[in-house]
Each structure stands twice: as C-alpha cells, then as structure tokens.
Amino acid sequence: MIESLLVANRGEIARRIIRTARRLGIRAIAVHSEADADLPFVTEADEAVCVGPANPAQSYRNVEAILAAAKSTGAQAIHPGYGFLSENADFARTVEASGLVWIGPGADAITAMGDKINARNLMAAAGVPVAPGTTDPAADLDAAVAAAAEIGYPVMVKAAAGGGGMGMGVATDEAALRTEYDKVRSFAERMFGDGSVLIERYFPRVRHVEVQILGLADGRVVALGERECSVQRRNQKLVEESPSPAVSPELRERILAAAVRAGEAVEYRNAGTVECLLDPATQEFFFLEMNTRLQVEHPVTELVYGVDLVEEQLRVAAGLAPTFDPDALAPRGHAIELRINAEDPKRFLPGPGVIKTWVEPTGEGVRVDSGYVEGNTVTPFYDSLMAKLIVDGATRAEAIERARAAVAAFDLAGPKNNLPFFAELLENEEFLSGDYDTGIVSRMR
The missing domain is CATH 3.30.470.20 (ATP-grasp fold, B domain)
Structure with missing residues (x-):
C-alpha cells in the first residue's frame, strides 16, 4: 500500500478521501485554493499546500501547481476525486510520467469514454445496448436536422465531450433543434474546447x-x-x-x-x-x-x-x-x-x-x-x-x-x-x- 496520498480536490470528497487514507495509516496531503483555506479538509489533512486563488483554473485545475505540491510534500500518489481534473486523460498521463501513482483508470480508458460518440460506438461493438443516435458528430446544422429526421423526434442534443448533465438540450421538432444545436455547440466549445455534437433519441419518460x-x-x-x-x-x-x-x-x-x-x-x-x-x-x-x-x-x-x-x-x-x-x-x-x-x-x-x-x-x-x-x-x-x-x-x-x-x-x-x-x-x-x-x-x- 502507498504511504502518502495527495488529494487533488476540495470540500466533502477531499474530506471523505482523507478520512479513509488516515484510517489506513496513509499520510494525507491536501491542496487548496486561497478561498478554501479554512475548510475542514484542509485542517484535517496531515499536510496542506495552497495552490492558487479561488478561480479553479488557477488552483484545482492548475496541473503545474498540483504536481509541484506533490513533489514538495513527497506524495507517492494522487487521488483526483470527482470533477476538476478527475477525467482529464492528459493529467493522468502526466501524473504517471512524473513517477506518481494515479488513483483512477488508465488514461486510455478515460480518453475512450470521454468522447460520447466514441463511447457509444465502443459499447455497441461490445454488445452493450445503446439508444438510437449518430455514430459520428453532426458536423453542421443540416447534418443534425437529417439525423433527427432519421432517428425521430424528440431528440437529445448533447455535447460529445460533455458530462455531469452539462451541455444537453431537448428538441421536439426541427425549429427547436435549430435553436438547441447552436446553443449546445456554443456551450461545448466554451466549456470543453470541443464543439462536437451528438444527436440521439430522447425518451420523455425514462x-x-x-x-x-x-x-x-x-x-x-x-x-x-x-x-x-x-x-x-x-x-x-x-x-x-x-x-x-x-x-x-x-x-x-x-x-x-x-x-x-x-x-x-x-x-x-x-x-x-x-x-x-x-x-x-x-x-x-x-x-x-x-x-x-x-x-x-x-x-x-x-x-x-x-x-x-x-x-x-x-x-x-x-x-x-x-x-x-x-x-x-x-x-x-x-x-x-x-x-x-x-x-x-x-x-x-x-x-x-x-x-x-x-x-x-x-x-x-x-x-x-x-x-x-x-x-x-x-x-x-x-x-x-x-x-x-x-x-x-x-x-x-x-x-x-x-x-x-x-x-x-x-x-x-x-x-x-x-x-x-x-x-x-x-x-x-x-x-x-x-x-x-x-x-x-x-x-x-
């Protein structure tokens, strides 16, 4: 078992992970933003490092600062919790390339499942049932309209790189689809850096x-x-x-x-x-x-x-x-x-x-x-x-x-x-x- 663990997260999940680590005799290291300095997960950790200001991009998503904290504290492993960097394949690879243990699935699995269209296609090939939908991103609005006509309304318009319930909209007809497609694509580009859009059947009662x-x-x-x-x-x-x-x-x-x-x-x-x-x-x-x-x-x-x-x-x-x-x-x-x-x-x-x-x-x-x-x-x-x-x-x-x-x-x-x-x-x-x-x-x- 590892002897020291850096928790690259905050709040209840950081506190939750720290609780198990300490029960197992593992030295628990917290990273925190300036805004979170007084929260319980910081005070309950064996050691804590401030990694930046409140903005998550400058703290909890700041890969360089988190890896520097791991190095300075002698951490052997990093647990990402959920959210923030937890499903970032590049971060997982960087952690392992730095000689640290990544507490999560391999980067290849994260990459494979991170793109919703690729994930659907992989699951279908493995015999896992998937809802009727596109096997490739809807390249433009016309492609989305054609796909929806084939699938049948209502449809779900989803960011292919999204997750956690974000980047989704429902269209009950073509007019609604035209609105939702632009809205989801813009949101996906802004939030995930990838504007790819998936169209699939929407089930009103599910x-x-x-x-x-x-x-x-x-x-x-x-x-x-x-x-x-x-x-x-x-x-x-x-x-x-x-x-x-x-x-x-x-x-x-x-x-x-x-x-x-x-x-x-x-x-x-x-x-x-x-x-x-x-x-x-x-x-x-x-x-x-x-x-x-x-x-x-x-x-x-x-x-x-x-x-x-x-x-x-x-x-x-x-x-x-x-x-x-x-x-x-x-x-x-x-x-x-x-x-x-x-x-x-x-x-x-x-x-x-x-x-x-x-x-x-x-x-x-x-x-x-x-x-x-x-x-x-x-x-x-x-x-x-x-x-x-x-x-x-x-x-x-x-x-x-x-x-x-x-x-x-x-x-x-x-x-x-x-x-x-x-x-x-x-x-x-x-x-x-x-x-x-x-x-x-x-x-x-």
Whole structure:
C-alpha cells in the first residue's frame, strides 16, 4: 500500500478521501485554493499546500501547481476525486510520467469514454445496448436536422465531450433543434474546447439507472449493484438510492452483465460508473455514458455492499486484491443519498453565504459526508454541494423513515439550502411508490 496520498480536490470528497487514507495509516496531503483555506479538509489533512486563488483554473485545475505540491510534500500518489481534473486523460498521463501513482483508470480508458460518440460506438461493438443516435458528430446544422429526421423526434442534443448533465438540450421538432444545436455547440466549445455534437433519441419518460463497477488489479471487472438516480433538476442528480426500485432480479442480471462488458471493452481498472437510461414501460435499457472516476453518489453502494470504495481504489492502484470476495458480492438492505446544496428549494438557484448554524443529524443508519462546518463560508466559486446525507435501513421504507427524521434534524442556517425540498419529496406519493422517473421534480414544481 502507498504511504502518502495527495488529494487533488476540495470540500466533502477531499474530506471523505482523507478520512479513509488516515484510517489506513496513509499520510494525507491536501491542496487548496486561497478561498478554501479554512475548510475542514484542509485542517484535517496531515499536510496542506495552497495552490492558487479561488478561480479553479488557477488552483484545482492548475496541473503545474498540483504536481509541484506533490513533489514538495513527497506524495507517492494522487487521488483526483470527482470533477476538476478527475477525467482529464492528459493529467493522468502526466501524473504517471512524473513517477506518481494515479488513483483512477488508465488514461486510455478515460480518453475512450470521454468522447460520447466514441463511447457509444465502443459499447455497441461490445454488445452493450445503446439508444438510437449518430455514430459520428453532426458536423453542421443540416447534418443534425437529417439525423433527427432519421432517428425521430424528440431528440437529445448533447455535447460529445460533455458530462455531469452539462451541455444537453431537448428538441421536439426541427425549429427547436435549430435553436438547441447552436446553443449546445456554443456551450461545448466554451466549456470543453470541443464543439462536437451528438444527436440521439430522447425518451420523455425514462429512469436514470447506473452501475458501480470496479476494475480489479488482476484484470477482472466486477459490478457492485445499481443506483437509481432519477430525482434530478436540470439533468443533475439530487437523490440516489440503491438498489433501484425499478429493477427486477432479471433486469438486474442483464444490466450488471452489460456494465461488466462495458468495463472489459476498455480494460477498465479502478472505480467507474456505467450510466444507463431505463424505459420503465418496456424494461429496455440503453448505455448513456461511463464516468471514469469515483461518483458523488458512491456512499449508497458502500452501505449496501459493506465496502469502502476509496480503500478499494487505493488497493487496485497498489496492485492489491480487494477486501471482499468478488465471487460472493451480495447487497444488504437499502440506502438513500440526499445532496444538500446551497441553493433555494424552489428554483434551485445558488445561494452561497456564511454558515451560521450547522448541526448534522445522527443516529442509527445515518451518515453525513460534509465539506463544511459552522462558521465556514460557501463561496460562489465552486459547486453548491455542501454535504451528502446518506441513510440506510433493512428496507426502502425504513430508509425513507430515517431520511425523514434526519432531514428534520439537520439544523442548517446561513446559505440557502434544499432541505425543505427533501422534506417535501420524502412525503411525495410518486417517490414513495418507487414508480417515478426523471420528470418527478418538474411535476413537483
């Protein structure tokens, strides 16, 4: 096992990784921006280095500064968390070329899955179901119109280099497509430096189900169950649960097998997620994308399978066997994660500010992965996620009951927050039934 680890991230995920590192006796090194100097992940690390001002491009995405910090602190490995540089293949290559251990999949796998069109084509060749769509980028608006006419409306217009719910739009007819195509292409060029656009079938009523995979050091790829991620706003997740209430044993077998094939197709190593769209009417599922990193929602898998995914990541990177028996994986109970964001609970617009009160809920089956404490400031420079409230129980009903109590007990004042939304969701009949889809939030508003 490695002896020192630099965490190239911030907030709750940096704190989460540091917690596991210290439990394993690994020296944990934090890098931080000037704006984050007082956050818990900085003070809890064994060593911390400021890598630049608040602007992520000058700090958390500053490759030279992060590598300099690794060198000056004697770090052996770098864990990128999620976001920022976590799916940057060039960064992964640079880390390894510098003689450091990269805690993540190989750069080739990141590259292969980073382009959504290339990923679709690879998955189709591997026998993984993909939604009807273009096999090459729509070179211009005329090509997009022709593709949509062949696929059939409505269609999703997507940035080929995008991810995380960004760079997407829905077109129900040609007029809407002309607007969305220009909008998505401009956004993609600005955000990702690549204006390539993918056109694929859009399913008005669909569920978002993903599979946690882990590529082991011995070359095997295993699946640690699925997560339901259909409670979303602006195509970004708010709630995740495992197992999915929409997935039958027969469907679970099919979707997990497809996810393993997806990982094997790119010789995947370390933790990753295969995201799928599920048509609840037909029980058909389609490959959406592969996230070549640890997911925000990994705790629900940890609770249901009794594993520490960060520890497993470190073991894979060190060439060690997992702590569990890959041939005897079995889920236990049900887990739900709520993303506590600094945003208003109606329109979900950011509402940063000074945290005047922060009292986390406790009790059986309650876990909080937080990035802040009372007195900290949630700044506008980064994602609005403040904490993840995760609950588990023997059944989904018990997990929901614990979630209700935990939401009510979470005392948070200062920044705007979405706890009132979760209190509403946990009483919503559609959510309680388990028969919901990605439109549930819009139907609640």
